[in-house]
Amino acid sequence: MNLPEMGVKKAVTTAMIFIGIIIMGGVSLSRLGLDMLPDIEIPTIMVITTYQGAGPEEVETRITRIAEDRLSTVEDIDSIEATSREGISLLTLMFHWGANLDNAVNNIRDQLDIIKPALPDDADDPIIFKFDIAMIPALVYGVSADEATYPHLKKMLEDEIAIPLESVPGVASVTVSGGLERAILVELDSQRLRAYNLSTTQIINALRMENLSSPGGNIRTGSMDYIVRVPADLKTQEIESVVVAYNNGTPIRIQDVATVKDDFKEVTQESLINRRPGLILMIQKESGANTVNVCKSVFAKMKTLKNNLPSNVEFTLVLDSSDQIIKSINNLRNSLLTGGILVILVILLFLGSLRSSLIIATSIPVSLIATFIFLYMAGYTINILSLSALAIAIGMVVDASIVVYENIYRHIENGQEIQKASIVGGSEVAGAMTASVMCIVAIFIPVIFAGGLAAVFFKQLAYVCSIAIIGSLLTALTLIPMLNSKNLASKKEKSMTDKKDLSTKLMLFTNKWFTKLENTYENALKKALQHRKRVIFTSLAVFLVSLFMIRFVGSDFIPQQDEGRLSFSITLPVGTRFEKTGEVTKAVEDIVYREIPELKMTRTSWGVGASGGIATLMGGEQASHIGNITVALVDKSERRRTPQQIAHDMSDKLNIFPDAEVKYSAASMGGAMLGGGHPLSVEVRGHDLNHAKDISLRVANTLENIDGVTDVTISRKEGRPELQVLIDRERASLLGVNAATISSILTTYFQGSVATFYREAGDEFDILVQLKPEDRSTIEDLKNILVPLPNGGQVPLSQV
Known part of the structure; x- marks a missing residue:
């Protein structure tokens, strides 16, 4: 029993199967996530190491080159790109497609642990980022406030907004960027330090020794067991009273050599939201989470959380990825619906029967709904690619049904009984239609088995198109013959019905119109056969001109979108x-x-x-x-x-x-x-940065002289002008001073050193030791920095 025969003779079973497919497809559709793009795991991992205050050359030699040499041994690496900027080392590790990135992250972490002792002590630990589409923020808010509220805005957002939002299902992280960071500033007076012969090391050590909370063991007395603890956390008002040293029995306190402020760290970045001081609140979703649902949940939560903030705090939505997704999906959904209606109208126009058109049109929803079952089972989402695939397939899913229907109709017009005509008509074209559908499916096979980003990106499109077309074949060979056998009347029978019937009038109109179309086509075909050489050469010329015009057609991986x-x-x-x-x-x-x-x-x-x-x-x-x-x-x-x-x-x-x-x-x-980004990149590689810079400049000058080339940039940026402290090693060794001591002193004076932490209401704030601003603003201030000696004395930096 072949498929058409099974469909006709097992009508109830066939109907139940397709009803089951529709129900399962509907349930799958309700559970599918909605996103702009498919979840794509790009085989790229980034390693970022921050080394504040270091120039590009120092970052290159002390961090980037060491890490690059070690990480080059990680398995499945295709290439490594290393970038050294002021204060930042960036390594981009590109792996072969199909590599296990989870294992790769573990291997990278192990290799970084090996080289950590070789990295500078004041460099931050390397951070590993696995490249993921989910890194793109789902929502970004700009938050602004008046001058009175702004200094405390960062803490407010972290406590009242960020922490509660992280409990929203699907939210991976909430980051507050910008704003002022509270700290206890211990601003040293260089003149008083010199007068009391004190060093920054003594100040830092004194603060650390006085600020602690440590256990002291247990005391068991009677039936009780007590924990002995020393709660010696410093209060802000106690910091000034900390004793640093003694001068002839008189204590020298912090307040004698410094000013203590409960203030904010020095501002190195400012942000404005609509010209008002503000911060950025960035919300990232979990990988695989439904972007639209996550954003809806965040919006609902934000309505409540905003009430916890002062009325002058204003939230401005900078980025809403769900809005772009909804608009794109709705546009495609409307195109899909419009395309389906047009397909039905075209069928109706050519067949002239509303009932017959509706029978063939059933192949559209059944075939498309079946794809939702696959999407759900495969873990895909509804996105612009899956909907584009459905829009492509909607015109093809009726092809097999039309052929089967017309062949069944031919047998009915020849006088065959309807049920038998449905079986014979479907069976006759089953082989040809199967071959035709398989040829279409074969077009997508290279996409499924190809490698690279394009293959991963468009694999979902290939799957959806293939399943929709295969589903249309099964529908045409089972459901269409069954519906025909139950609902169809012959054209002869229709011709005997009342001439005023709407369906009959439509059939007469379309037959008259179709006859004219056939005559026009027949005349054109006769002329083409009479001038065969001309037709062949004209077609060949059009083909060659089309090939030539391809070079003038722009190309891009993803078309530009108006994101506003x-x-x-x-x-x-x-x-x-x-x-x-x-x-x-x-x-x-x-x-x-x-x-x-x-x-x-x-x-x-x-x-x-x-x-x-x-x-x-x-x-x-x-x-x-x-x-x-x-x-x-x-x-x-x-x-x-x-x-x-x-x-x-x-x-x-x-x-x-x-x-x-x-x-x-x-x-x-x-x-x-x-x-995206620059359409053309020219890489200049080498370990000699100065030589690479010279070559890059020559290449850039050459490119700028090419017609059509604009915006030529060199990725390597110059470091800031430096004031280098050159140590007289012989003199320094005689004085008992080493380079590490000098570097530590300079860091504390100019950048600041965190001596310890001030704890309040469960939060920790840095106690930062640094020279007061007016004592670190000139080159003379640098020269006059006091360097401590082993014998307790101090000498100006200019003497070593």
């Missing part, structure tokens, strides 16, 4: 002070507000924050001489210009700053992750 965002990068000469960068960045911001009426909100920042490493990972760049402006535009239905057009129109408006390089582009979250 622009980004501006302002780069001043290396070494420019943080304050000057802020002035220029705000001047550019003024132009942006003046020239872009479509503007909805802005986020402006300059300088280096605590998340500098993360910014590097996400493709951004932070430095004291760099400012960034992100612009969110109103919905595209409310504006005429695209982000690309706005960026082009701004080109002449931003060339008014002689010392600043202003670059602008239509921003795209994750663009660089999925093959």
Whole structure:
């Protein structure tokens, strides 16, 4: 018993099977996640090591090269890219497709543990990032407040917003970026230190020895067992009274040589949200979580949490990835629905029977719904690729049904009984239709078995198309013959019905129209047969011209989308002070507000924050001489210009700053992750950084002279100007001073050293020891730094 015969003779069974498929497909659809793109595990791992205050050359020699040599032994590595910037070492490890990245992370961690003793003591531990689409934030808020509330805003957001949001299902992490960080500042007076002959080491040690809470064992007396503990945590008012040393029996306290402030750490980065001081609240979802559902849950939670903050705190939605997903999915869903309606209308137009058209149209929902079962079982989501696959397949899933229907109809018109015609008509074309469908499916096989990002990215599309088409074949060979045998009347019978019947009128109209179409086609075919050579040569010419025109058609991995965002990068000469960068960045911001009426909100920042490493990972760049402006535009239905057009129109408006390089582009979250960024990259490799720099400059100059090439940049950035402290080793050794001591003293004086921690209400804040600002602002201040000697004396830095 073949499929058409089974479908006709086992009608109830066939109906139950397809009803079951529809129910299972509906249940699967309700449980499928909704996302912009499929979950893709890109075989890339990044290792970031922060070494604050170090120049690119020092980072290269002391961290990057050591780590690169060691990590090159990790299994399945395809290539390693190493980047050394001011204070940051970035290693990008690209693995072969199919490599087990979880094992790779463990191997990398083991190798890094081996080299840790060889890394600088004051460098942070290396951080390992596994490249993941989920790294793109699901939601980003800009949070601003008035001047009175702003200093405490970071702590408020961490306690009242970030911690509760992390309990929302699907939320992986909540990060608060920017703002002021509270610290207890111990600002040393260099003159008083010299007068009392004290060193920074004595100050730090005194604070550490007086600030502790340690157990002292147990005392058992009677029936009780007591824990002995020494709760000696310092209170803010007690820090000034800590004794550092004695001078002829008189105690020298912290307050004698320093000023103690409960204040905030020195600002190295500032952010503005809509021109108001603000912070960034970034929410990342778990890998595999439904982005739309996560965002909805966060929005609901935020309505309650906002009530815990002062009324002057304002939240501005900078990025809502669910909004873009919903719009994209809705557009595709509407296209899918429109396509389905058009397919049914075309069938109706050619067949002339509403009932017959509806029978054939049943193959559309049945075939498409079956794909949802596969998507759910395979762990996929509904995204632009799966819906695109359905939109592609919707026109093909009716092909087999039309052929089967027409062949059944031919047998009925020849006088065959309806049930027998349904079986014979379906059986006759079963082999041909199976071969046809398998040929279409075979087109997608190379995509399924190919390697690389494109294969991983479009594999889901290939699966969905293949399953939809195979489902349409099974529908055509079982469901269509069954429905025909139960519901169809012959054309002869129809012709005997009332001429006023709507279906009959439609059939007469379409037959008349189709006859004209057939006549037109027949005449065209006759002319083509009479001029065979001309037709062949014309077709060949069109084919060759099409091949030639391909070179003029642009290509990209992912088409540009109007995400409604622009980004501006302002780069001043290396070494420019943080304050000057802020002035220029705000001047550019003024132009942006003046020239872009479509503007909805802005986020402006300059300088280096605590998340500098993360910014590097996400493709951004932070430095004291760099400012960034992100612009969110109103919905595209409310504006005429695209982000690309706005960026082009701004080109002449931003060339008014002689010392600043202003670059602008239509921003795209994750663009660089999925093959975006610069369309052409030329790599210059080598261990001699100066030689590599010279070659890079020559290559850049050559590229700039090529027509059509714009925006040539060199990834390697210059380090800030340095003041090098050259130690006279012979003199230093005679005095009993080593390089480590000098380096430690300089770090404390100029960068600050965390002596210990101040604890309050379960939180810890740094107690930072540093010279007061006015004592560390000139080169003379550097020369006059006191270096302690083993005999208890001190000498100025200029003497060693």
